[in-house]
Amino acid sequence: GAVVSQHPSRVICKSGTSVKIECRSLDFQATTMFWYRQFPKQSLMLMATSNEGSKATYEQGVEKDKFLINHASLTLSTLTVTSAHPEDSSFYICSAARGNSPLHFGNGTRLTVT
Amino acid sequence: RKEVEQDPGPFNVPEGATVAFNCTYSNSASQSFFWYRQDCRKEPKLLMSVYSSGNEDGRFTAQLNRASQYISLLIRDSKLSDSATYLCVVNSAGGSSNTGKLIFGQGTTLQVKP
Numbered sequence: 001g002a003v004v005s006q007h008p009s010r011v012i013c014k015s016g017t018s019v020k021i022e023c024r025s026l027d028f029q030a031t032t033m034f035w036y037r038q039f040p041k042q043s044l045m046l047m048a049t050s051n052e053g054s055k056a057t058y059e060q061g062v063e064k065d066k067f068l069i070n071h072a073s074l075t076l077s078t079l080t081v082t083s084a085h086p087e088d089s090s091f092y093i094c095s096a097a098r099g100n101s102p103l104h105f106g107n108g109t110r111l112t113v114t
Numbered sequence: 115r116k117e118v119e120q121d122p123g124p125f126n127v128p129e130g131a132t133v134a135f136n137c138t139y140s141n142s143a144s145q146s147f148f149w150y151r152q153d154c155r156k157e158p159k160l161l162m163s164v165y166s167s168g169n170e171d172g173r174f175t176a177q178l179n180r181a182s183q184y185i186s187l188l189i190r191d192s193k194l195s196d197s198a199t200y201l202c203v204v205n206s207a208g209g210s211s212n213t214g215k216l217i218f219g220q221g222t223t224l225q226v227k228p
Binding site: 006034036041042043044045046049091093095103104105106107108110 | 118122155156157158159160201215216217218219220221
């Protein structure tokens, strides 16, 4: 069964609003979670590494003030897309590490900004 | 040059065919390699890790050539259900996949026809 849960799976919002996406590790603690973005027919691009109890580490070119990441507990990381614009429409996926096993991915969130 | 490069395809093959995908990576210090499968509009799922000695899982065989910095995936006796995008993934920092960054290739699309 799923080990990483992501919610919502799909969201449509108006330009200028903010959207929060949740990523939960089920039955295990994840000190590190990763947030990716995937545009159509392109590869997954790492946006940021979410660290429990500390600030996220953002990849080059990703605006930290626009994509707010909070990792308040060992089982939950959230990504908030602030003041969303149509160009932010994408597939956002989180992942978490469980021990030494390969990463498990959430089911993804398809964001459409109108 | 992209860190991980794949031929995007699509590869169109008949059922029962054998098909091979290759992937090259630029960071010679990379230590961990994986093949993930991604179905349309879904999250990636781990297909198999790739080891230097090569490894096999049923109809799937993965090989790593460190000298040439390429990874391959061979699928024998293709099934309709194998139709998906296959992502070549490299851990840029080495170690298990829960450390460092996973770098994804663009993916190779496979279409298996009846």
